[in-house]
Amino acid sequence: MTFQEPxxxxxxxxxxxxxxxxxxYYDTIWRTLYLxxxxxxxxxxxxxxxxxxxxxxxxxxxxxxxxxxFPLTLGSIIIDMAVIxxxxxxxxxxxxxxxxxxxxxxxxxxxxxxxxxxxxxxxGVAFIASNLVGMMDSIDxxxxxxxxxxxxxxxxxxxxxxxxxxxSNVLTVFALNLIMxxxxxxxxxxxxxxxxxxRTFVVVAFEEAMRNFNYNMANTVAIVMGITQxxxxxxxxxxxxxxxxxxxxxFK
Amino acid sequence: MRAEKPIIEEEAxxxxxxxxxxxxLKNSKKGKFLxxxxxxxxxxxxxxxxxxxxxxxxxxxxxxxxxEWYGTILPEGYTMEWFVNAWQAYEVGEYFKITMExxxxxxxxxxxxxxxxxxILARRDFPFKQALLGFFQMPxxxxxxxxxxxxxxxxxxIGLAETMxxxxxxxxxxxxxxxxxxxxPYVESLDPRLEYAAQSLGASKxxxxxxxxxxxxxxxxxASAINIFIRMFNTFTIILLISGPKTQTLNVMVFSVxxxxxxxxxxxxxxxxxxxxxxxxxxxxxxxxxxxxxxxRLGK
Numbered sequence: 001m002t003f004q005e006p007x008x009x010x011x012x013x014x015x016x017x018x019x020x021x022x023x024x025y026y027d028t029i030w031r032t033l034y035l036x037x038x039x040x041x042x043x044x045x046x047x048x049x050x051x052x053x054x055x056x057x058x059x060x061x062x063x064x065x066x067x068x069x070f071p072l073t074l075g076s077i078i079i080d081m082a083v084i085x086x087x088x089x090x091x092x093x094x095x096x097x098x099x100x101x102x103x104x105x106x107x108x109x110x111x112x113x114x115x116x117x118x119x120x121x122x123x124g125v126a127f128i129a130s131n132l133v134g135m136m137d138s139i140d141x142x143x144x145x146x147x148x149x150x151x152x153x154x155x156x157x158x159x160x161x162x163x164x165x166x167x168s169n170v171l172t173v174f175a176l177n178l179i180m181x182x183x184x185x186x187x188x189x190x191x192x193x194x195x196x197x198x199r200t201f202v203v204v205a206f207e208e209a210m211r212n213f214n215y216n217m218a219n220t221v222a223i224v225m226g227i228t229q230x231x232x233x234x235x236x237x238x239x240x241x242x243x244x245x246x247x248x249x250x251f252k
Numbered sequence: 253m254r255a256e257k258p259i260i261e262e263e264a265x266x267x268x269x270x271x272x273x274x275x276x277l278k279n280s281k282k283g284k285f286l287x288x289x290x291x292x293x294x295x296x297x298x299x300x301x302x303x304x305x306x307x308x309x310x311x312x313x314x315x316x317x318x319x320e321w322y323g324t325i326l327p328e329g330y331t332m333e334w335f336v337n338a339w340q341a342y343e344v345g346e347y348f349k350i351t352m353e354x355x356x357x358x359x360x361x362x363x364x365x366x367x368x369x370x371x372i373l374a375r376r377d378f379p380f381k382q383a384l385l386g387f388f389q390m391p392x393x394x395x396x397x398x399x400x401x402x403x404x405x406x407x408x409x410i411g412l413a414e415t416m417x418x419x420x421x422x423x424x425x426x427x428x429x430x431x432x433x434x435x436x437p438y439v440e441s442l443d444p445r446l447e448y449a450a451q452s453l454g455a456s457k458x459x460x461x462x463x464x465x466x467x468x469x470x471x472x473x474x475a476s477a478i479n480i481f482i483r484m485f486n487t488f489t490i491i492l493l494i495s496g497p498k499t500q501t502l503n504v505m506v507f508s509v510x511x512x513x514x515x516x517x518x519x520x521x522x523x524x525x526x527x528x529x530x531x532x533x534x535x536x537x538x539x540x541x542x543x544x545x546x547x548x549r550l551g552k
Contacts, residue, residue, distance in 0.1 A: 046297060053294035066540075067302050073536040074529060075486035077507055081525035082308035085315050085518070092307055122308075125301065153283065154290075183395025185489055190510050202397050202489070209493060215405040222401050226394075 015220040025204065025221070029228060032200040035188075036181045037232075039117055043124035044174050050125075051132040056141065065133050072126040076119070080190040083119045084110050116192035120184060124177050131173045139165050171240040178236070179229050201225040312529070316522040338523040342509060344502070348527075350416075351501040355484045358420050359477055362427035366476075370432050371465065374439040388429045399425070400490035407494050414496025422494060426487050427480040434479055438472030439465075471542070478539040482532060502528060 019025045054061035087093045089106035097103040147157040185202035192198030209218035317330050412418035450464045492504050
């Protein structure tokens, strides 16, 4: 279908030519990546920090994990509404900041790049954390204990023992999260600014399909999105292959 | 216990070595400082994230029930007015009914269809099994859009779009793979000898399913039912593409209202979001309760 023009039956590559020559279309690639990749990296750090800290037997760890994962059950629309309610110019965030004297006038954090960024981070952290909690439990704590009794410091234990074991799984989850977020739509439309800053792949695809009824072009956008995702995946998995890949609990 | 004893005895000298080697680290100021810094950073990270998450949830709830709220910490009064208005203006009840019909039907159908699939995947070995498993994984590793647009164009050309049947079928695309993956470990852990016994006593395939297999995986079925229900309730992209004005789900309706917001007061929009949130919260607590209950029953 992507090789057809609307109304015609002959095969052409005009849709692809159109995509890569018209700035209206090809800009979406950079816009999407510019929004999603930094967000994904920050998400990974936050989620890893939280789950690493509460792993093992810590009091209240279960509660913290539950609350961190909680946004995932709400779904993106409610998170978007919540981001607006919390970060809008008269919302709690700006009111508190101004009362504390940290800000003179409210930050505009919604209906632009940052709104979509925050909403993505909250959902992404929840997704990554939900996967990491199980993975960290599956690593044999005796390995770490052994390293500690042999005189390694916390940092060396983490760098030499824990991280190599969990590395490949973390990168897999990171890749999955990245893929999911490249397809961001409701967030980009509701808290973002779909006309310019957060005009992602999906926004354009929907416009073509719902407003212009040009399903061929919409499919073309979807295919380009798929190819971009595969490229991103390829990069992440190339990094992943350069270390130990396998089950961390049994070494089989 | 008896088997563990020698290990403990072997470990006995380790504390000495342990203490010795740890000494410089424990006393060094740098180590202490780094340790403290790490702990503080982690707590700050956790506190900030949880404050934002809880604050957001509370802000939506308060705004939905608040009278007037502009620039103050708490709303000036509380009212049900927004809620009632939103409910009436957008016929939320009607959409709620449609959504429930679609999602419940789809949940039942995906459970019925996924059970035999899971059984075969768990018990038989056949060529391309891994490929098939990978295929089942696709709908939740790929973003919806990649299959949503082709599916939508097909549905429009064969006239399934904007009908209840079409919406149910689309939900199945989401539901079946997910339910297969939740049920798979449960079925894999069943003891096949029970089935041999039943078969040797003359049970038919159907009886086998009804009397032997199903009762053993009831926890798995409940977990999968609740999870796919939440997931389908949240399904959005593909439904938005193929739904008509009379067959929208609640989610899509709320989204279309939000997209054209600006004419409505934000409190009303928050009330709408809350109507979506309540069933989701209810079902996620139910799923937590069910999983902890079954874990207790299984003695884990």
